[in-house]
Amino acid sequence: MESTEALARRLLELMGGSENVQSITHCATRLRPQFKDRNLVQKKDIQELDGVTGIVDKDSGFQIVIGTNVGEVYEAFIKYLDSTSTSEDLKTETKERHLLNDFVALVVSIFSPLLPLLAGSGLLRGFTILANELGWLSTESTTNLMLTLAATSVFYFLPLLVAVTSANRFKTSPYIAVAILGALIMPDFINLIQGDGGNLIRFFGISMPVFNYTSQVIPAILTVWLQSVLEHFMKRKLPNSLHMIVIPTILLFILVPVVVGVFGPLGNYLSIGIANIVGWLANINQIVTGAVIGGIWNILIMFGVHWAPNTMVIIPEIARTGHSAFIAYGATANFGMAGAAFAIFMRSRNQKLKTFSLTAITSVFLSGIVEPAIYGLGVKFKTPLVAGCLGAALGGAFMGAFDVIGNAFVFGGLTTIPAFAGPTLWAYVIGLAISFFGGMILTLILGVKDPEAEMTQTK
Incomplete structure (x- = not known):
């Protein structure tokens, strides 16, 4: 197999060079480039490269299947890609966009960094349950409790983890994102929830429903997206001397109530809807x-x-x-x-x-x-x-x-x-x-x- 660097270099050449690559992302096994002119891409030659398993060439997007070492190829590819044209192109919206392709690329960029953690915690949880089933580990022991906490914490704090990866995707502060979403899983907020949630609280006289947002991801993604819009706007409009103090203050003041009153309930109802669909499919x-x-x-x-x-x-x-x-x-x-x-x-x-x-x-x-x-x-x-x-x-x-x-x-x-x-x-x-x-x-x-x-x- 070609070396990672050689493969990345050849891929860039066969894609029509850095001036033809508008943007590129990757998932667990494949590169997902977007081109200015797909006619310049030498698809057959890419398919025949040693280290390329296959290509997917559809209207929804172009994908190059690499395998489990796709991250290494991606990093090498970025190194060879002209940084100036990349940074400019990533800001450019093409006229021909495909909504499904955009959605998949967004989802991949947010969740791909979390896959090793999700898999690792899952295996730990599986081994713990297996030990319980075999009688090797008592479910009442503190050892079982500690292992269970280690394996399930990823889902309790999933909104914070998604906030970090979303912030990286939307080019905004991950620290502010964690602080905003963290407010929704603090004990004092959880104590406001009655029963299954939906009870109303008041913020400056405005009624807001409250729910348990541990494990939910939709409110995190929507909130961090809005954070990026506001943060980029304020950075353009405010003097640099005010960025450090004013921007975090305004974002916390605005977005915590917004996620509680708008994005949180919206995400909760979407999650309920999806759960009902899944339940319906499973029960047919x-x-x-x-x-x-x-x-x-x-x-x-x-x-x-x-x-x-x-x-x-x-x-x-x-x-x-x-x-x-x-x-x-x-x-x-x-x-x-x-x-x-x-x-x-x-x-x-x-x-x-x-x-x-x-x-x-x-x-x-x-x-x-x-x-x-x-x-x-x-x-x-x-x-x-x-x-x-x-x-x-x-x-x-x-x-x-x-x-x-x-x-x-x-x-x-x-x-x-x-x-x-x-x-x-x-x-x-x-x-x-x-x-x-x-x-x-x-x-x-x-x-x-x-x-x-x-x-x-x-x-």
Whole structure:
């Protein structure tokens, strides 16, 4: 594989140079550049680069699938990118904008920095629950309490964490953002809430409903966005000598009541609406729900839109209830594609393809990253994608039949199985196995017609 620096340099060249790159972000596995002129991008050459798994070229945006080392490639790319043109272009709004692409890019930039923490806390929570189930750790012990607090604090203080990443995204002060959102989770504010919340308090004679905002993210994102607008405006209008004192004072005075009276209730009602939709979907028929979510998840990943349900449905559900069935159903997609990759590994005579298939399987098992299998095998040869999705649907249906849930937001892999510890762990493991062997068997049955695969016939 090319070195990170060499790959970044070649990518920039094939994108048409720094003058053609308007902006660039990244998620867990892919670069998401925006161009002034997409016709200048040499797509085929990018696809063939050693270190690039695939590309997604849709009206909604251009994505380059790298893998788990995407952060390193991104940093190297930024180093080669002309800083002057980048800073100017990031301030420029193009006439051709795609709302879905903008939303996904926003969500990715806010939540990507939190993924390692969410996964780590989830695994710790899973190991703790597993120790409880096996009788190794008493649920009444202070050791259990400390481990539980360590694993769940991320969700209690999620508004503050999202405030920090949102502040970085909107180029505003993260310290002021934390102070503003912190007011909503202080004990004295929590004491104002009666029952499930919604009771009214008065601020300068204005009635405001109060709710519990621990674990909520929508108020944090909206508030920090408004903070950035106000802060940038005041920095332009006020003398530099007044910035240090006046700006924080005004922002705290204005935004704490705004988030309590406007953004907080709005976010709360949106969260309730989303929760009701999730509950409705789950209650239609868990078997059907599991099959549908498992079956379509790789398609969502393929188009890069899986972050919408991740951040709007799954993460809030786990933050609110401590578990989610949808995170389990999504994991079946990874194992369905891993099974398809294993079939290619077994039957292909192409040594390079066998090696790539093994790499794709390892990526799923160790890190829960499925993009190499999707783009390198599924999209390329078609039938493995179909087989992987059908295998995932079978595994999702099985999990739905036994009400499987996950305790944390993690990518589905062998290393994250403890995050599903509990009474339904056995069904989760069997569901993964069904997905894997389903994807493998269906790939063997459907076959791969492309001569490049050099597949032997199934006897």
